[in-house]
Amino acid sequence: MTFSRTPGLAAAGLAALVCASGALAEDITIGVATAQTGGLAPFDQPALLGFRMAIEEINAKGGLGGSYPAELIVKDTRSDTAQTVTVGQELIDAGAQVMITPCDADPSIAIGQMTQPLSIPAFTFCGTAPILPLAVGDAMFGSYPGDNLQAAAVADLAIAEGKKTVYLLTSPDSTYTANLPEYFGIVFEAKGGSVVGRGSYTMGQPDFSAEVTKIKALPEPPDLIMTAAYEPDFPAFLQQLRAAGVETPIYGADALNTPTIQGLGKLADGIVFTAAGYAAPGSKLEAFNRAFEDYAGHAPESTYEVNGYEIAMIIDEAVRQAGSTDPEAIRAAIAGLSDFPSVTGSITYAGTTGMPVRAIALMRYADGVAEYVDTITPDAADVPAP
Template sequence: MRIRFLPILFALALMLAACGGAAAPAASGGAAAPTAAAAGGGPIAVGGGFALTGDESALDLPAANGAKLAAKEINAAGGVLGRQINLVVHDTQYKMDVTAQVAKQFVEQDKVVAVVGFTDTDSVLAAGPTIQGAGLPFITAGATSPKIPSQVGDKMFLACFGDNVQAAAGAEFGFKQYGKSAYLLWDKGVEYTTLLAGYFKARFTELGGTIALEDQYDDKATDFSAQIAKLKALSPQPSFYYIAAMPYNVGPVVKQLRDAGLTGPVLGGDGYDTPDLVNVAGKAADNVFFTTHALMDAQGGTDGIKKFIAAYNKEYGHDPENAFAALGYDAVYLLADAIKRAGSTDAGAIQQAIKATKDFPGITGKITFGASNVPQKGVTIIGVKDSKLALAAEVVPEKVPAP
């Protein structure tokens, strides 16, 4: 494992156009000349699927805001191929039946040329088959299952790293920083947390670590006393606790863990990247660490992150809530860059251009697609101290479990 502390070493090459702040396109073979049909006409409709309400809204709402900000900047800078981007956002409410209906609406009514959105795997799996069946490119902002492209199809791309990457980063960080014994707990009702726990266990035990106890809980659980009682009975206590949780239950589980007198380090994934962690757990959130896509820090972040935070604050009156705001922003810019290079709004041409993306300068790191539709990106590890988030490490895992 390579752990790199501040300053962040992977460079961000986000270039802003003077009049609108749009990101420069990735250098991946040059842009094709726009076709006569593409060079003029009305707005380019792009579907934006997000759970603006419901349990996933703590991640999806910032992602949607980031996506809308990107579209606004692109349009202010002249649009793409001489046309404006019309980001058509629908609230899926974090209900899978509604999500499936929204996917049909994008295809049949909104006539979009591509879709961006979602920060969870279950929503992508609910929407993906319809979008894939229509032949449309689909970039998820923050759903991190590396299995998604094989489950949905070749039109499916991730703007984020895979869960196997962040779980490996967490396993290597925990093993090196805290020790060879871990407690493993996960939400058994969600694809994301189930996969994250499995990948963590695979990498941690491969390193020589031991899982002292593993347990699970129902997705809608609010009382974790049964799991905590079993953990508390362990002697000796494990070196740290790895808990794969969703944003809506991470705060309660951490608080109840601390209330029971268990003060060891807690590690988890990007589901922790929500203000609810500190808002719900309070001081109990100290000594919690989680893997995510970037630290939204106006002082210590990269130049690109600082510019993004300033633009987001100007647009919405507050700083980005988490890294998912930046992922939504990256997803729209990535799509716009692909449309420009394709020189067309033809779905097949856009898909090929996305696939050919190399070193796209995203806020959350450079994006390159090759054999896989999941980009290989570095992982940011954030720690909580005195109820504040701070950069703990930047990690490139030494080895990543297969999807």
């Protein structure tokens, strides 16, 4: 269990625990069930930092919607689904009116099963599975671009670059690693490309040599390899692929937008990935990055920080529109948001099943630096159904 390091917030959290009804009438309790340890920690930790920053700013201005101070109760799920369920129940018992769930579909669905019947709006920190809100219901929201949306954007870029053939590397171990490359395949084939092979790996697998040898033995080398593998599997795959002399470019998605992958230096050259936004000079995101550095003492590692920040802004706006602390009213307000001007661009929930419509920044590593390629909002007709 991790309580806020800020004494005031910790005290508030404690008060919320003691008070069976949850919070005081004018406060809104936000239960934050996130992985601060375990495999999801590299994604949840930065998101939580951005989220905290926003909540502190919002509370300084009087609270959510300008009038309801937010109280955070933060608990560690240890990246373990059983522990996530326990933590989720504890937070509901503590009176959570809004819930934040980990950066992955599976634990988020586990908590969603408990929050949905109570109409408590739940946000996954950066879970991107488009099936997530469908599996839970109308009180579950994502904020990051969905896997199908990201895959469509990356496929658009690949087609625009004249790529014709792709090898898909998937892992059945998570919805993200299993589905995202397949969504890419659907869009890529619909636009004239072809899938020339498929490989599979187990998450945590030490050795990719057999997969690499298969790719090397393809009769024609593919134009690109698409995978949703992420660290620590992705660096292993990349290292072994390049060590075998295969120079095929690799396209991935948001999980490659991390300092670990960037830190691979020349090894990561040419890798295409997605981000929630690009900090162009003079943009809101650039201003956020500076403010974040003042707040946290270090620059944002990725766009997960700003994503956490944006979730708090979305909740703030929804509470303002709802004008109440009632979870159902907040939920309805989130679901009706349209063209909400956020840090990375505009975010729309109206007309969606819970995954937002928003633009996607495409990036590419070159010499250890992430270079901006393009910003794409895929045609709704091109985005594969979940």
